[in-house]
Amino acid sequence: MTLADLLADVVATRPDAVLVIDGEDDVRVTRGEFLARTVALRDALRERGIGHGDCVGVMLPNWSDALVWQFAAAALGAHVIGINTRYGVGDVAHVLERARPTVVAVADDFLGIDLSGRLRDALPEAGAPAPQVAVVAGPGRPPVTADAAARHDVGAGTWVPPEAAGPLPDADALRGGPDALAVAFTTSGSTGRPKLAAHLSSGVATHARNVAAAGGWDEDSVSLVVLPLSGVFGYVPALAAIAAGGAALLEPRFDPARTLRDMARHGVTHLACADDISGRLMEAWHAQPVDLPAWRRLLIADFYGSSGAVAAWAEDETGTPTCGVYGSSELFALMSFWQPALPRPERWRGGGELVSDAIEVRAVDLFTGEPITGDEPGELQFRGYHVVDGYLGDHDGAIRAAAFTDDGWFRSGDLGTARPDGSFVYLNRIGDALRLKGFLVDPAEIENRLAAHPDVGRTKVVGITAAGETRAIAFVEPTEGATPDPAALREWCAATLARFKVPDTVHVIPEMPTTVGTNGSKIRAAALRELAEQLAGSNPG
Known part of the structure; x- marks a missing residue:
């Protein structure tokens, strides 16, 4: 199954159900409307020469358009690289140099940020060909005129993505596309320049379904997506909700008090984030409590050392079970998490139960590389459908070769212990x-x-x-x-x-x-x- 197949399956069952909610603009997009926009954009990309193996840049905030671009590109066998709207010129240049996108979708107006100007300034440093710029108005706004779009030109011309027109297309209009690289995520860059870790369309679709099943997503679920869709921690929860037949609530900018109100109004059931975002929600809730009866699960990563306090708040004051997680750009977010049945605080730490039997984990001795059978910590290594399929710009294969062992396991660089039942405990980065x-x-x-x-x-x-x-x-x-x-x-x-x-x-x-x-x-x-x-x-x- 590819991403296009996944969307076709979801639309075919209930085309009138809501698939995405643009939270800040309060725009609800049904499955049928989303499909129509995806097909129209797919055809427009094809007319402009985008096809199998091409790279499409998406420099958009958390708008439904960003997801439409993902599914439309994947239907052609092209892959998306998200370009965070907060990136500086150097970060943008690095992405352009490694990914070489043929076209970049740019927000016409988002918080007054000159995104196309940032692209323009980054091109000389990147040494990459100028991409076409597709100018996106954003949810609920009138389309950008050709004259207004022209100011975004960075050297290869501009165009405005089409609006969906005509009767609702058949869901089968998306089926049958190639299984190729579909999305790439920028790694943290903790060991040198960030890498662009790319995954196959089938891997994304498989993982979305596995996460949904393991995490209790269903047709009534609503995922709150506050982290950027350009990152794996924002992307995976959105796809999991869609795969389950639920909805993704997208917040293009994070205002804790407003986000809490949106959680209540739209019946958010799932939130996956680190203790920075959830910690700010906790502070806003303490300032003005909000009833959140639909909230079923908080999946939390510890970035600030405050995940325990946040987890205690979520469970004791809102009644929301909280579980620690593990993942990365190269392994997907939410590749594992603990289940609510596990006692606290054990279930709040990093690691967890793998979301699929098709994923394997082992811990190896840091010096000998031999697998560890006891409780001693070692480097966590993984293999399975979720492991990175390639690195954009890795023309000689050197990055990929360094990332894998001779017997095909991915080196995470993380320290942890692997348990006989297949779960594992994450401790920290080896260097820490x-x-x-x-x-x-x-x-x-x-x-x-x-x-x-x-x-x-x-x-x-x-x-x-x-x-x-x-x-x-x-x-x-x-x-x-x-x-x-x-x-x-x-x-x-x-x-x-x-x-x-x-x-x-x-x-x-x-x-x-x-x-x-x-x-x-x-x-x-x-x-x-x-x-x-x-x-x-x-x-x-």
């Missing part, structure tokens, strides 16, 4: 693990203890080398109005943690350094590590 007094320690264990203190908002623990040994250095961001005492926080840790896990030093800082990506905001551990080394140098005693 701490070797303290000879023991391998997950910094999250220390972070979770610190985060439980009422004076601590966000926290991050890094390691530095001093006098020939690794020392754990903690940074904490205080809660509003609090003035945490570093010595008291060390005593707080010592009350429950082994002595070698108590941070050597606790630094209180006003705000964590963060970086914003397609899957949410993350604390910049490297910046904190550098700061810790500087502070240690200025206070050698």
